[in-house]
Amino acid sequence: MSTISRDEVARLAKLARLALTESELDSFAGQLDAILGYVGKIQAVDVSGVAPTGNPLKSENVTRPDVVA
Numbered sequence: 001m002s003t004i005s006r007d008e009v010a011r012l013a014k015l016a017r018l019a020l021t022e023s024e025l026d027s028f029a030g031q032l033d034a035i036l037g038y039v040g041k042i043q044a045v046d047v048s049g050v051a052p053t054g055n056p057l058k059s060e061n062v063t064r065p066d067v068v069a
């Protein structure tokens with residue numbers, strides 16, 4: 001069963017001020033439906049008992065220091 005219709009895609013495209021062709025509306029409807037299906041699968045995963053984690057990457061400023069010239 002489709003969770004997003006072609007008309008909903010057309011409405012979203014209008015709100016985003018995107019000019020989509022008829023074939024693009026059909027294509028995007030299918031793609032968005034697949035994405036929403038994957039999101040549903042992820043939401044169905046039982047994560048009770050799993051501790052939240054922080055960012056494993058270090059947040060470092062990689063720019064050079066300011067030097068007055």
